[in-house]
Amino acid sequence: MARSSFVAAALSAGLIDDAPCGFLSAGPNGKIIYANLTLARWLGYETGLPADGFTFLDVFAKSSGLYFDAQILPMIQLQGFAREISCHLAGQDGKPGRPVLMNVKFRPSAGTIPERMDFVFFDATERLRFETTLQEARSEAEELAAIVKNATVGIVRVDHEGRLKRWNAAAEAIFRRKGAAPEGKSITEVVALDNTANTWFQDAKEEITRKGEHQFEAQIDAEIHLNISVGEIVNRVDPFAASDYSIILRDVTRQVLDRTRLDLMVQELNHRVKNTLAVVSGLIRQSLRRPEVREERQKLIERLQSVAASHDILTSNYWQNAEMSELIKPLQAQLDDPGRITFDGPKVMLNPNHFKSLSMAFHELMTNALKYGAFSDDHGRVSIRWSQDGPENTRLSLTWTETGGPATKPPDRSGFGSIMIEKLLTAEFKGETKMDFLPEGLKFSFRGQM
Structure with a gap:
């Protein structure tokens, strides 16, 4: 493709050709006046764009070309420029083309220099990857925020000293408080656990340092039973910064009450079975009183005692x-x-x-x-x-x-x-x-x- 004389006169061809961005000039009929080697290589042409039958619309991927023709070109004709337009260059062999940011300037004819449009393309591959990652992270954060907000377990975030930062609606209900967490107040002041030392948060931090996690059960107001998990939230932005901590509170009151009732039922059942075995042993002693069956009587009673012993073990495991x-x-x-x-x-x-x-x-x-x-x-x-x-x-x-x-x-x-x-x-x-x-x-x- 012939180089235009005005380009050769204005700038060094080597500087333009090897620039880290793509340059393109096209006439009003779409014919390409100039394209640098960077752009040509992005399009898969190592020595330059084809000389014949190639227009500036051939530079774009099909969808981007349609968008440019329908939306961007009228804008350029109206205001004389377009800035930071996201589009894709044409790909080769069915592969997706390179994402770019495009600036376009319309230049009217001046003397011997014909009317033209000058394009500058900046490679947006890394930017697109970053934006995609950012969008995924944002979507994940929004999803997690929705999960936390609507979770049925109480979720509390505190700093490394145990000072409150925020909590969700379930935590509000457990603590019987309305509105946002009293930020800056110690969690041990806000959450008074029955029969638990008020150093429980610091104790949990020490356990996390040793084991990586900490979980325990406690009560509030002697009637709400909680299973409490404390975990560390590492600061990924600044790994040297002090960590925050999450506190998960599960209301297990119903499970504790059910377990207590089950314990009583199992103990009652075990007591009745042992009483039954004792009655059977008594009947054996009364029924087999003759001296000649004394040894067999004792064997039978010992076997019943063995059954009772295995029953005790199984009862302690809830017959699991x-x-x-x-x-x-x-x-x-x-x-x-x-x-x-x-x-x-x-x-x-x-x-x-x-x-x-x-x-x-x-x-x-x-x-x-x-x-x-x-x-x-x-x-x-x-x-x-x-x-x-x-x-x-x-x-x-x-x-x-x-x-x-x-x-x-x-x-x-x-x-x-x-x-x-x-x-x-x-x-x-x-x-x-x-x-x-x-x-x-x-x-x-x-x-x-x-």
Whole structure:
């Protein structure tokens, strides 16, 4: 494309061509008089714009060209210029074009210099990216502000000294105060927590320094129960500035009252069940008074006591899953030296039926160990080991191994305890059991599906 003589005379071609912005001059018919190399390269032409059939509208992306023709060109014709118009240059190979800010000046003919429009394009890629990021941040901030404003939990912001900055409507309702937070007042003055030291905010800050978070429960006016979370708000603009803190207040009054009622109900239920078991034990003692059934009577009563013990553990967990190791404590309690029973295995949570079945099995094994096995003398020991495997660890393996006690030998017939162990565990775990009467002691093995 031929360079216009007036441009060559006015400025160095090298300076204009390599400028960090695009220059374009076009005549009233749209024909391009001059375009610098910067603009040409932005449009994908390394050596300059095509010489023929290329007008200034070809510089724009299609939508920007339509906008320029319909809106900007009339403005230029009316007032002689246009400033800071956001548009896009034409792209190459279907790719989006470069975003630019455009200034246009209409210059009437003067002497030998024809009428023309001079364009200056500034690359707006970084500006557009920044504006997009800013808009996203603004939208996110507005969304978060709406969430905080309409949240059903109380949200309070304080400075590093605990001085109030703002709170939401839910916090207003909890504190029974109307209007904005009394800015600058200490949160510990405004929020008086029952049975909690008035240094609770400073204590929370120390906990956050150690653990990264702090949560506790407190009361207001002896009737509103709150779950309170305190978190640090780091100043991202100035990381050396003191942090603000957020205080989240959840009204858990209903949950606390429900939990109290549930505790009373569970305690009452446990009391009734234990009374029922005590009545059954009394009936057994009265009904089986003959000397020849004394031993069987005692076994039956001990089994009922084992059921009561497992019931106590499950009741303390609200009849939710209970941990395997809880089964070992009642066994150790029967020995002068609890260390004679050792156990090892991963944390396994048992549902109530599995827990009760294993509890009964352990009771039978313990009874046998006390009478005939490892605990029938002062030297025997029992090792209990368990593990999990299979898909999602749903297979449970367990061994009860006695050592150091008197030598054992297989019984002439299976007793009621052995039969009960097998039937209980087989039914509940759909598994299999095995009793090995080894010279060094009894070894019981079990494998089942949880």
